[in-house]
Amino acid sequence: MFGNIDPALLIAALMVNSVPIMLAATGELVVEKSGVLNLGVEGMMIMGAICGFVTAVVTGNPYLGFLGGALGAMALSAIFGFLTQVLQTNQVASGLALTLFGLGLSSLIGQSYVGIKPPATGDLPLGPLKDIPFLGEAVFGHDWMVYGSILIVAAVWWVLKYSRLGLILRAVGESHEAAHALGYKVTRIRMLAVLFGGALAGLGGAYVSLVRVPQWTDGITAGAGWIALAIVVFASWRPWRVLAGAYLFGGVSVLQLNLQAAGSVIPVEYLSMAPYLITILVLVIMSSGRGKAALAAPACLGQNFHASR
Amino acid sequence: MNRRNLLATAALGLGLSFGGAAFAESHAKTKACFVYVGPIGDGGWTYQHHQGALAVQEAFGDKVEIAYQENVPEGADAERVLTQMALSGCNIIFTTSFGYMDQTNAVAAKFPDVKFEHATGYKREYPNVSTYNARFYEGRAVQGLIAGRMTKSNKIGYIASFPIPEVIMGINSYYLNAKKVNPAVELSIVWAFTWFDPAKEADAAKALIDQGVDVIASHTDSTAPLAEAAKTDGAVIGFGQASDMAEYKDGPRVSSIIDNWAPYYVKRVGALMDGTYEQADTWDGIAGGEVEIGEITDRVPAEVKAEAEALRDAIAAGTYHPFTGPIKKQDGSDWLAEGEVASDGDLLGMGFYVEGIVGDIPK
Structure with a gap:
């Protein structure tokens, strides 16, 4: 059934494919862990895509491009943070508005950047590792963002699970009243989480416009932000499951295209829906084991906090 | 109701x-x-x-x-x-x-x-x-000829959008005219189920390249497949789709199909303004100027370029139709007899692959 598909090339493709979703989902996970629901991931991603692209083209340096993408999306998320944390607006509505705003603004900024090629992001030189048969081609021949994204997931996991910072963040997300009573600055912590989420979404977006499709086109992220949002929920707010979900989604997406190209006998309709179906199915099964999946959501998710005492 | x-x-x-x-x-x-x-x-x-x-x-x-x-x-x-x-x-x-x-x-x-x-x-x-x-299929015929002549692996690819007659017509025309100049050619088709999703279009191109395809035609709207082909340092070529996509001229883009709607829009709005507007069903091709073949670059050898331009001119002059019999359907049944050309009705309702294409059309 898998015909003449080269597994090494497949793994290589899925690792690249998953980076944008994984970064954006990890950022959103931190935001939601702090009790804020930001539905503007798509808007932040595309702002990251255009800001990163413009920075890279203007400076000629792809690394500065990623920085610019992160900063651009962070600026957009700051608007969301200001609206929801300071002005106490509805988070769902503000998040959706953020997506619409981001799509429009990116299109405006990008008008004179259509048809330009960005400077190439080089592969990370891993020396002899690259010569290992199979693994060298599949795992060790990527640009640095691929490895960077895995490190970020690991760091987020460690911070959330083992550090004092993570404990405070989770406390704020589980019960902002209690965290406030203990003297933690709920609004400030949530604001920082929102900014962090924006930066990661921006990195993910910049990866789309600088590496995966090295060009700028209106609407280039084409819904990746919504998939990132879904993965956070189905991964029941756990960083490694976000990574698994992103790899699974990326993997099945790449596999279904490869199966088509290789002339598979499976009808195309099933192949096309497979990434969505399989990812949701697997993550739901993973999360249902302990019967506590529903409890995994931060208790204060989406609730505004106003210090009344 | x-x-x-x-x-x-x-x-x-x-x-x-x-x-x-x-x-x-x-x-x-x-x-x-x-x-x-x-x-x-x-x-x-x-x-x-x-x-x-x-x-x-x-x-x-x-x-x-x-x-x-x-x-x-x-x-x-x-x-x-x-x-x-x-x-x-x-x-x-x-x-x-x-x-x-x-x-x-x-x-x-x-x-x-x-x-x-x-x-x-x-x-x-x-x-x-x-x-x-x-009549985009006329442009597809020219692309097919170039693809058949240029492929080294004898594997050519097509990124399809949705299974509608328009797209199926393009696939068949591309394949038939590639096969005509290179009987060993094999066609891989990837259905993206989108008109516009740059990341997915790039992934589809990558999947085709990973399968050994070295000439890619696309029926989706963005330049992403060309951007993906550009990463191969010249091993893979492609075509501009709908627009010239001239920014990839020094890269993988060897020619293009340009949709030129301007004359039609000006004509119709003009007719409405001066009161001569009537209901119409317009289907023009290379001859009418609605379909233009973008410049064929120097990466294509001169004799292939001349052959492609001759094909373009023959289509424009009406001396060649991209669907000229004998052509059989994929299942082996007869479609067009020797010398017969496809009727417009057949083309506009096309729901089958021609003989030689592997795979099924999604329903």
């Missing part, structure tokens, strides 16, 4: 009251409106339609007003957008994607005074609905 009728009647009433007002002011200015399936910055399909819209503005200056809406999803949402446009005083509305077909006809029923022009469709249920299309 009842509720729909009720809504239709209500909308008709609204349409009469608003439409009347709009008509009064239209003596001064004609309003031409455009519905786009993607963003005007896609560099392909929608970009070219918008160039046509700009040409209308250019041609008539102050006498016309242009309005457009980007990123309108195919399906129920389109009906809302179309109704909104008709209510806002548009005199002629161009709906520029196949998937607006039923919505265009449904809204046209409610606004008999507004002219509707649907691109690439075949339904004209009301006298105010016209359809227009371009």
